[in-house]
Amino acid sequence: MTPRPEAAPRAPLSRDRVLRAAVELADGIGIEALSMRRLAQELGVVPMALYKHVANKEQLLDGMVEAVVSEIDPPARGSDWQGAVRRRILSARAALLGHPWAAQVIRSRSGPTPAVLAYLDSVIGMFRAGGLSVDLTHHAMHALGGRVLGFTQEVFDAAPDPGPAGPPAMPAEAAAAFPHVAELAMAAAHDGDSVVGGGCDDQFEFEFALDLLLDGFERLRRQGWSSGARRAGGGLIA
Numbered sequence: 001m002t003p004r005p006e007a008a009p010r011a012p013l014s015r016d017r018v019l020r021a022a023v024e025l026a027d028g029i030g031i032e033a034l035s036m037r038r039l040a041q042e043l044g045v046v047p048m049a050l051y052k053h054v055a056n057k058e059q060l061l062d063g064m065v066e067a068v069v070s071e072i073d074p075p076a077r078g079s080d081w082q083g084a085v086r087r088r089i090l091s092a093r094a095a096l097l098g099h100p101w102a103a104q105v106i107r108s109r110s111g112p113t114p115a116v117l118a119y120l121d122s123v124i125g126m127f128r129a130g131g132l133s134v135d136l137t138h139h140a141m142h143a144l145g146g147r148v149l150g151f152t153q154e155v156f157d158a159a160p161d162p163g164p165a166g167p168p169a170m171p172a173e174a175a176a177a178f179p180h181v182a183e184l185a186m187a188a189a190h191d192g193d194s195v196v197g198g199g200c201d202d203q204f205e206f207e208f209a210l211d212l213l214l215d216g217f218e219r220l221r222r223q224g225w226s227s228g229a230r231r232a233g234g235g236l237i238a
Contacts, residue, residue, distance in 0.1 A: 013045060015053040019063040023099060026064065031101035036060070061105050062113050068102045069115040071095040075122050081130025082214045088123060089210060093150025093203075103151040116149075123148055132221050139227060140217045147210060 011017060018039070025042050026034045036057060040047040054060040073091040076084045096102045112120065120141075127137040146153055175182035 013043065013049055013053065015063065018043070018050060018053045019060070019067045022060055022064050023067050026101050027099055031105060062109065065102065065106055065109065065113050066115040068095055068099050069113070069119055071098070072119060075126065081126050081132075082218060085123060085126045085130075086210060086214060088126065089144075089148060089150055090207070091150075092119070092148075093206065096150045103146070103149070106149065107146075120148065127217070130218075130221070132217060133226065135226050135228075136217065136220055140213075143213055143217075144210075147206070147213075150206075152206060152209075 021043050022034065022039050025039055029038075036050055037047050039060075040050055043050075050060075054063060069092075072095050073088070076087050078084060096106075106116065109116075124137055124141065127140060128134070132140065141148065170178075170182045170185055
């Protein structure tokens with residue numbers, strides 16, 4: 001009788017394995033459906049085995065954020081601070097887009113995790129290395145907001161999928177009452193999953209706003225702008 005082949009030994013459970021499995025599971029079933037019990041089933045262990053590596057669901061979510069942030073490319077070297085910041089932020093955006101639940105979880109944390117702090121520290125360091133003052137860097141980070149991590153929060157929820165024929169036409173009465181809104185609503189559509197409405201190309205809109213901000217920061221840097229002068233009535237950009 002031919003001996004039955006032995007099953008391959010299961011990889012030992014570790015914190016990294018737990019977090020990677022949680023990220024993959026959330027990618028597949030959504031963050032709302034993720035639970036310690038469901039994760040234990042996925043790993044083939046009893047739920048109590050997870051608690052040796054993560055104390056509770058909140059610590060699991062913190063670790064999942066760390067795992068996603070670790071996918072962001074390291075800072076680029078060179079003297080072009082705008083290009084370096086741009087690449088870093090777009091890499092963060094790519095990492096978060098790969099895990100649609102990640103932005104929601106990051107916003108839900110009571111404070112930034114160590115990996116998020118390290119990422120923010122690197123971006124701040126790029127601004128400072130590029131010659132921006134502490135004052136200007138402070139306000140630049142506020143202006144970027146969630147965009148520094150690659151996501152934006154729009155005022156309204158996404159519009160319905162415009163479909164192959166483009167965005168749906170506004171009712172005639174509404175179009176007559178709000179002609180400028182109607183004009184934009186009928187603009188060319190690109191992205192059916194848009195969060196900015198009207199089927200707009202999210203990546204283009206993100207990069208458009210990011211480039212405007214970075215160009216503005218550089219112009220202020222060259223002018224030696226300070227918030228003190230702004231408060232004294234000096235204006236934002238002369």
